[in-house]
Amino acid sequence: MPRLGRGHPRAVILFALVAGAALAASGPDAGTETPPALAACKARFGEAPQGSESAMCFYRNAQGASGRDAARRLLTELLEHHREHPWLLMVLGHVEQLSEPRAAEASYRRSALEFRRLQDAEGEVLAAINLRIILMNQKRIDEAREWTRRIAEVARASGSPELNARALIVEANELAEVELDLGRAFRLLKRAEALVFPDGTDGLKKQCLSSLAVVSTNLGRLEEAADVYQRLVELAQRTREAPLEARVRVSQANLAVTLHERRPEPGGRARLLALAREALAASELAGSKSMEAMSLRIVADLLGPSPEERLEAEQHLRRCLTLADELGKPERRIACLWTRAERFAASAPEAADRDAEEALRLAYAYADPQYLALALRARATVAFHTKPLPDALHHAERALDAVESLRSLQRDASSQAELFASWASDYHRLAGWTLEAGGVTGKAATLAPREALERTFQVSERLRARSLLDTLVASQALSTSGEEPGRRAARAELQRRLVAVQRRLLESTLGAPEREAALNELRELERNERDLRPAPRHGTTEFATLEAVEKGLAPDEAMLAFLVGVDRDIYGDPAGSAWLLVVTREGSRAHRIPERTRLTPAVALFSGLLERRDGSEVGAAVALHAQLLGPALAALPPGVRRLLLVPDGPLHDLPFAVLRERPDAPPLVARYELAVVPSASLWRYWREQPALSPGGEALVLADPERGTASPVKRAPASERAGVFDEAAQLAALPEARREGHAVERLLQDTKVAPRLLVGLEASERALKSARLDGVRVLHLAAHAIVDAEAPERSALVLAPGAEEEDGILQPREIAELHLEGAMVVLSSCQSASGAMLPGEGVLSLARAFFEAGSRAVVASLWPLRDDEAARLVERFYRHLARGVSASAALRAAQLEAIEDGQPPAAWAGLVVLGDASLVALEPRARTGAGGIQVALGALAVLSALVAAAVWFRRARP
Structure with missing residues (x-):
């Protein structure tokens, strides 16, 4: 999880916003009218004792200390004559809550029970919500849960959209605060939002948006959180509520720090400091000590190193601790302490150690996984400056343990991945520190170099594609077996x-x-x-060790695992940098590479140059080769012929096959077979699966038609692309149809039986109803939809095939196909691309086929031209049908395309994902031919390699 200003706990914002909104739950738009005098309230009640408005008058005039005491006295007097008046009881609870929350419990409880007797759903829900808040603040969790259930039951029985929205918000807050199940909390709040907007009361809108903003932030949905906070600011300004605006300004400043750490910009620290000062001014104007403490901490954290700024930071943090103690909020004190510890670790190491230890002790007592992870992170940062490096590594590793405990509390795999992504920078930081301890950076080693490499490799594996690994190890993440x-x-x-x-x-x-x-x-x-969906079932996940990977690699293979972090964080602290871990059977090494802020624009520029198809990408290809691969490849054992690439960050979008050593040198694919794997642990998992049995079926779906039995004429499409709203009108892919027939013809000489479905027969129903356990190759030549904002809506566009299908084959459906190790070929645009989630990787269509049980997926990084895709795929199958591996077949096909003079945009987008060594097809020996067929296959691949060698020789100076 990125720091919210040196690790500000997001849970703090949640409690502040929810507690601040709590009293607004007791009536429509409480506090929006000009309050009359308390005497007038009493007279008004005498005239109209029924209902809520005359009772709420007392609360509106009880905000100051004198008014609070008078209101309490008047309410007590009225209750002597109206002993069971539920609104008077609830308003008395409101007034008591201002100064004596424990006394309010009895009033709220009596009010809720009286409303229940009167069958007043609105009153019971409102009283119960306030009672539940008191119980939560007193850590009486089980009692609070019972009232949460009652609130939901009453609200749903009432049929009132407003009460249902209130109940959903309460349920969501309990999930977020108690169970820390952020994914379900987010979905409940989105349902509440649909009920509240546009016609709900302002008070209800504030509650909904307040909770939604915090849960979105904690879940890593940062852009969505920024949008919600802006809506809250506008609402607070319209209703002239300074306390709410102060809370939101503080939250926006924290969120801006997090967004900057994910996407650093020049001059960002000065901009963030300005936002923090605005939050401080708003907090002081509103008279909110809680928000003042939080904003003081952020300002102190962002101040620079000059003597004047250091003095200001020290004063702010001293005031922060004073306010935290006055408020009696341990979470505020924890944050102030670790901020001061980190801020002054270099100049006052002994004091910083004491602060960090106290923060950690309080975090353990507070027993919140987020606080504990953040406190451990801060302890590691301080130890990096004040202790031997192994001490810092110890605390950083414990922080990651706490992160993974928090991850395990999420009830669905996507929420686990989203939350985990927020902590990716912590894994990068620990990896870099560990390599530094091993002396890789040139500093004196405090760990044996081999131990440093082994520990770094473990950190790398703990970071990558965890949800996918859990799914495959458990083998039932989305299956219905065992489901009720x-x-x-x-x-x-x-x-x-x-x-x-x-x-x-x-x-x-x-x-x-x-x-x-x-x-x-x-x-x-x-x-x-x-x-x-069934909750993720976690098998016993054993991450691949460095030694196991070294032993498992073939002599001609090397694994290149990238860790793309940044050199320093926003505070100037070492953030781990970026590294390449090179693993071979003969041993392992680490190489420094450019940090993420340099690689991200470089990869984007390179991709843009490739699209021009004019050779202008050559210079960038040489530069990226030198920066990423040059020293690593030069040190490889001479027999290495296959590279297993484990990308990170922007490198997921990089077509490595195009990189070259010199402008006149051949591309990387001329020297090596290439494959992309999400992690070494997944690579090991796939490698340990038994070989595919010969025979079986190859299922080919090509050029699906979405029409009726009398299809309308469609114009040819130039690219295999599409968007959701236009899926029904996507153009025909005539080359895909010819491609399907070519694949069918080429498979005739293998031991699998090809089954070709085209047009209306290439349907979603046909695929779902097929016996896929015997399929060795699944080939889909169709349009694809890639929705980076909503990855689960991405889809392959097929013919429906039945009334109960829509022809939109989406990841949740793909994952239930139950493939048995089959190779999947996605001859569709961008099927290897999609939303990139730090740590988890690309949420692509290809990934969904791995969840379904595929061991190797051939997919595209970018849009494919229909004719070029057909030629390249036909070449691929010609080699695959001769019994070679997936990576060897693709390499041979790409070399032929190069020999034909095609630009990289025509051939480099197709990549092998997963098990590169998978041999999906076995040639059928013809009668009387003996072993000639196998020899011919080897000769064909050899001829492609000879062509590459000739070109390589011609290109040499």
Whole structure:
């Protein structure tokens, strides 16, 4: 999790915002009217004792100390004559809450029970919400849970959208605060948002947005959180609520720090400091000590190293600790302490150590996984400056243990991945520190070099593709085996409704209002579907060790694992830098590479140059080769012929095959077979699977048609691309159809039986109903939709094939196909691309096929031209059918494309993902031919290699 100003605990914001919004729950837009005098409130109550408004008058005039005492006295007097008046009881609780929260418990409880007797759903829900907050603040969790259940039960029975929204917010807060299940909390809050906007009260909007902003931040949905906070600021300004605006300004400053750490910009620290000062000014104006403490801490953290700024920071942190003690909030004190420890670790090491230890002790007592992880991170940072490096490594490793405990509390795999992504920089930092301890950076070693490499490799593996690894090890993450029949039936019904909505969205005649309504319904169904999925089943995950990978690699293989961090964080502390770990059977090494802030624009520029198809990318290819691979490849054993690439960050989008040593040298693919693997642990998992049995089937779906039995004529498309709203109108892919026939023909000479489905037969229903356990190769030549904002809506576009299908084959459906190690070839645009989640990797269509059980997926990094894709894929199958591995077949096909003079954009986008050594096809020996067929296959691959060698020789100076 990135620091929120040196690791500000996001949970602090959650408690502040929810507690601040709590009293607003007791009536529509409390505090928006000009309050009359308390005497007038009493007279008003005498005239109209029923209902809430006359009772709420007392609370509105009880904000100052004198008014509070008078209001309490008047309410007590009135209750002598109206002993069971539920609104008077609840308002008395409000007034007591201002100064004596424990006394308010009895008033709220009596109020809730009286409302229940009167069958007043609104009153009972409002009283119960406030009672629950008191119980939560007193850590009486079980009692609070019972009231949460009661609130939900009453609200749903009432049928009131407003009460249902309030209940959803309460349930979401409990999930986020107690169970730390952020994914489910987020989905509940999105449902509440749909009920609250646009017609809900301002008070309810504030509660919903406050909780939604914090949960979004904690879940790593930073852009969404920024948008919600801006909506909150506008609402606070419109309703003139200074305390709320102060809370939001503080939250925005923290979020800005997090966003800057993910995407650093020049001059960012000065901009962040200005935002923090604005938050401090707003907090002081609102008179909020809690927000003042938080903003003081952020300002102190962002101040520079000059003597004047150091003095200002010291004063701010002293005031921060004083306010924390006055408020009696241990979480505020923890944050102030670790900020002061980190801020002055270099200049006052002994004091910094004491502060860091006290913060850690308090965090253990506070028993919140987020606080503990953040306190351990701070302890590691201080130890880096004050202790021997192994001490810092120890605390940093403990912080990662706490992070993974927090991850395990999430109830669905996507939420685990989203939360985990927020902590990726901590893994980069620990990896870099560990290599430094091993003397790799040239400093004196405090760890044996080999031990440093082994520990760094373990950190690298703990970071990568964890959700995918868990899924495969458990083998049942999304399966229905062992699932309760009721839940299974509910999921089936939801899938039916999803299909119906998506079929409507695919209608080109759908009007804008109907489309918006359908999209809203789709979002709700998607949230419900995710809630009904079985919780991830974690098998015993044993990460691959460096020694095991070295032993498992073939003599001609090398694994290149990248860790792309930054050199220094926003505070100037060492952040781990960027590294390449090179692993071979003969041993391992580490090489420094450029940091992420340099590689990200370089890779984007390189991709843009490739699209021009004019050779202008050569200079960038040489530069990236030198920066990323030069020293590593020069030190490889001479027999290495295959590179297993484990990318990180921007390198997921890099076509390594195009990189070259010199402008006149051949591209990297001329020297090596290439494959991309998500992690060494996944590579080992796939390698340990038994070899595919000969025979079986090859299922080929090509150029699906989405029409009826009398298809309309479609114009040819130049690229295999598409967007969701236009999926129904995607153009034909005639080359894909010819490609399908070519693949069928080439497979005739193998031991698998090809089955070709084209046009209307290339359907979603046909794929889902096929016996896939016997399929050795699954080939899909079709349009693809890649939605980077909503990865689970990405899809392969097929013919529906049945009324219960929509032809939009999405990741949740792909993951249930139950492939048995088959190779999947996705001859579709961008099927290897998608949203990039730090640590987890690319959330692509290809990844979903791994969840389904594939061991190797051939997919594309960018849009494919239909004719070029068909030629390249045909070449690939010609070599694959001769019994060679996936990476060898693709390399041979790409070398032929190079020999034909095609630009890299035509051949470099296709990549092998997963097990590069997988041999999916075995040639059929013809009668009387003996072993000639195998020899011919070897000769064909050899001829491609000879061609590459000739070109390489010609290109030499």
